[in-house]
Amino acid sequence: MKEDLEAPLSAGHESFAIKCRDVCRSYGKLKVLTNLNLTVPQGQIYGLLGPSGCGKTTLLKCIVGTLKISRGHITVLGKPPAFPGHEVPGKMVGYMPQELALYNEFTISDTLTFFGRIHGLTSKETQARMDFLIDFLHLPQKHSLVRNLSGGQRRRVSLGAALLQNPELLILDEPTVGVDPVLRAKIWQHLVEIVKTGKVSVIITTHYIEEARQANVLVLICPVCCLQTLEHAFLQLCETSDQNSTQESSSESGTLEKDQTFPNGRDESEPILAVGPPPVEEVPKCTVDWKERARHILPKGRNIGALVIKTMVRMKRMPGSLCFQFLLPVIQISLICLCVGGDPKGIKVAVVNNDTSPASSSYSQSLLSFLDNSISLLIYKGEYWGVIGFGQNFTSYLTKRILQRQVSKEVIDGGSVHVWLDLTNRQIGLMLQKQLHQAFQTFIDYKLGSAAYLAALPIKFEEPIYGSLNTDFTTYVTPGAVLSISFYLAVGLTALSFVLERKEGLLDRCWVAGVSSMETMLAHLFSQLFVISVQIVLMLLFILLVFKIPNEGSLFLVVCLIVLQGVTGISFGLVISAGIDDEQSANQAALGIFYPNLILSGIIWPVECIPYPLRYLSLVLPQTYASESLRCIMYRGWGLSEMMVWRGFAVTLGWNTFFLILATVILKLRT
Numbered sequence: 001m002k003e004d005l006e007a008p009l010s011a012g013h014e015s016f017a018i019k020c021r022d023v024c025r026s027y028g029k030l031k032v033l034t035n036l037n038l039t040v041p042q043g044q045i046y047g048l049l050g051p052s053g054c055g056k057t058t059l060l061k062c063i064v065g066t067l068k069i070s071r072g073h074i075t076v077l078g079k080p081p082a083f084p085g086h087e088v089p090g091k092m093v094g095y096m097p098q099e100l101a102l103y104n105e106f107t108i109s110d111t112l113t114f115f116g117r118i119h120g121l122t123s124k125e126t127q128a129r130m131d132f133l134i135d136f137l138h139l140p141q142k143h144s145l146v147r148n149l150s151g152g153q154r155r156r157v158s159l160g161a162a163l164l165q166n167p168e169l170l171i172l173d174e175p176t177v178g179v180d181p182v183l184r185a186k187i188w189q190h191l192v193e194i195v196k197t198g199k200v201s202v203i204i205t206t207h208y209i210e211e212a213r214q215a216n217v218l219v220l221i222c223p224v225c226c227l228q229t230l231e232h233a234f235l236q237l238c239e240t241s242d243q244n245s246t247q248e249s250s251s252e253s254g255t256l257e258k259d260q261t262f263p264n265g266r267d268e269s270e271p272i273l274a275v276g277p278p279p280v281e282e283v284p285k286c287t288v289d290w291k292e293r294a295r296h297i298l299p300k301g302r303n304i305g306a307l308v309i310k311t312m313v314r315m316k317r318m319p320g321s322l323c324f325q326f327l328l329p330v331i332q333i334s335l336i337c338l339c340v341g342g343d344p345k346g347i348k349v350a351v352v353n354n355d356t357s358p359a360s361s362s363y364s365q366s367l368l369s370f371l372d373n374s375i376s377l378l379i380y381k382g383e384y385w386g387v388i389g390f391g392q393n394f395t396s397y398l399t400k401r402i403l404q405r406q407v408s409k410e411v412i413d414g415g416s417v418h419v420w421l422d423l424t425n426r427q428i429g430l431m432l433q434k435q436l437h438q439a440f441q442t443f444i445d446y447k448l449g450s451a452a453y454l455a456a457l458p459i460k461f462e463e464p465i466y467g468s469l470n471t472d473f474t475t476y477v478t479p480g481a482v483l484s485i486s487f488y489l490a491v492g493l494t495a496l497s498f499v500l501e502r503k504e505g506l507l508d509r510c511w512v513a514g515v516s517s518m519e520t521m522l523a524h525l526f527s528q529l530f531v532i533s534v535q536i537v538l539m540l541l542f543i544l545l546v547f548k549i550p551n552e553g554s555l556f557l558v559v560c561l562i563v564l565q566g567v568t569g570i571s572f573g574l575v576i577s578a579g580i581d582d583e584q585s586a587n588q589a590a591l592g593i594f595y596p597n598l599i600l601s602g603i604i605w606p607v608e609c610i611p612y613p614l615r616y617l618s619l620v621l622p623q624t625y626a627s628e629s630l631r632c633i634m635y636r637g638w639g640l641s642e643m644m645v646w647r648g649f650a651v652t653l654g655w656n657t658f659f660l661i662l663a664t665v666i667l668k669l670r671t
């Protein structure tokens with residue numbers, strides 16, 4: 001779309017609703033708007049008619065400010081869009097995007113109430129407008145769910161949302177698609193009536209030539225000129241556009257050269273008006289004081305409240321999904337406590353016992369009886385985790401070892417238990433070694449009684465400083481696993497939120513209604529905080545009460561750290577959501593970091609085992625110091641005065657701030 005869409009302003013139409021000067025906008029190499037000039041007079045319907053792909057939607061998006069222009073200047077209702085203190089985006093503009101931009105889980109009433117809240121209408125005002133719009137747009141009952149409405153009904157609800165607050169400027173992108181002719185006529189009649197007051201201006205795109213006649217100013221965006229009638233021009237332009245799209249494969253194929261403007265009430269036999277060069281004029285300078293600027297930047301509680309209520313209503317409408325979200329972490333942590341880190345059971349070990357001593361006095365039989373019942377002793381047949389072998393003279397040689405000061409190597413060897421292990425599974429092999437040592441110690445205690453110390457190893461393990469001698473691997477894994485589950489579930493909850501809303505046009509619609517990127521971000525954070533809080537309470541109940549994982553420290557600190565890790569997950573999810581456009585890529589990004597982060601954070605295996613270069617990377621990850629901190633609180637009973645505890649909080653808070661700022665910046669840059 002190039003050059004001028006200037007409507008000749010008739011006498012008395014000095015004021016304008018929208019003015020675009022030298023506006024340029026491209027998608028990559030595709031130039032869609034080139035030095036575009038446009039003036040929409042105040043109190044008129046300004047129709048944009050043109051073939052598909054000529055740039056009508058792009059132009060509207062630039063006017064409402066959801067697309068940034070690469071050059072030029074736009075003034076909407078006196079000021080540039082998003083100028084501090086200006087209510088565009090905001091209450092002054094009603095925008096109906098081409099996409100339906102409706103929440104499917106909402107009823108008609110929820111939808112209008114939501115936009116009413118954002119525009120600051122009282123519930124009485126919203127109710128009155130709702131009653132009018134339901135009647136006017138022939139909508140079904142207000143408690144009907146949007147997802148159960150027909151395509152045309154949804155379109156009308158979307159139009160209703162744009163008309164709700166009686167805006168001064170209506171920007172409607174193909175509002176009558178899928179609407180029956182009777183209602184279409186009624187909608188146009190309504191538009192004609194509201195502009196009559198002189199206070200409301202409408203800019204509208206359409207493909208229907210017959211309804212476009214009712215616009216006060218009709219701009220035909222086309223690559224042809226000097227045609228005799230509107231019909232001819234439109235048909236010619238559509239044909240040309242079709243030919244262009246089949247013949248031209250260059251990236252510039254969507255750029256149109258000329259446009260035609262039809263003032264209202266024209267005789268269709270009149271020639272199409274050609275447009276001259278844009279008037280040379282100065283761009284008006286708008287100033288604003290610092291207070292207004294600060295007010296503009298600061299998030300509004302009203303908008304955050306409306307967005308949080310919106311998320312809550314959507315959750316309420318999907319109880320199955322909500323229950324799943326609450327139960328999933330409990331299922332995950334229960335599976336970890338049940339299946340990870342416990343001692344192996346039912347381990348088969350073969351015994352080759354050549355000890356010739358009678359069974360009643362055989363040391364080998366006695367020693368085997370002290371083995372834990374998790375080990376099944378079987379006569380050697382192959383396919384066992386280990387083989388325990390006793391020599392012919394095991395009992396007599398071991399007696400000699402105990403009673404005599406000096407014995408030969410042969411006696412030492414014959415009086416030893418020989419063990420051959422299958423060490424392909426290190427955990428099972430280590431457990432078998434530990435069990436055999438314990439059985440031998442118990443055997444010695446039994447045989448020697450108070451003199452057992454004579455046979456003890458010269459290394460004595462005293463009572464542990466922290467933890468207990470029976471601490472299993474589950475105890476090590478659980479704190480990190482809890483943090484990791486809170487983090488990833490939160491990532492999962494938020495990674496798709498903006499992606500879907502952006503795709504459905506909801507993000508743009510809320511932005512035009514006056515919701516800022518920071519408000520969107522904070523609202524997501526607050527509503528997801530509710531979900532992760534329930535998840536965390538349920539997880540803690542299970543690990544502390546059902547699985548009896550010890551907690552020697554402050555429960556408050558434990559909860560705080562897990563919630564903060566959940567916030568890290570939410571903020572990271574928001575970064576993905578803000579930066580990525582499609583679900584598949586967002587899912588890949590969320591899943592892609594799962595294993596590297598889990599492994600590098602020392603959650604399933606200590607960080608001390610990681611090679612040095614990777615260890616430095618591990619230490620800056622959000623969960624490495626946090627897991628260590630949680631273990632210190634729970635198992636050592638430490639508080640915030642300890643560096644190993646506060647370091648976990650500091651790193652978590654640092655990541656939260658970084659991710660939230662990054663997500664806000666990305667979202668701001670992309671809207």
Ligand SMILES: Nc1ncnc2c1ncn2[C@@H]1O[C@H](COP(=O)(O)OP(=O)(O)OP(=O)(O)O)[C@@H](O)[C@H]1O
Nearest residue numbers: 027030032051052053054055056057058059098254
């Ligand atoms: N996000 C985008 N990225 C790349 N190209 C885009 C994007 N959006 C639109 N375009 C291209 O810009 C051109 C103008 O698109 P636009 O949606 O503004 O056309 P339109 O006149 O509104 O079409 P329609 O009447 O079918 O809605 C098209 O060639 C389109 O392919």
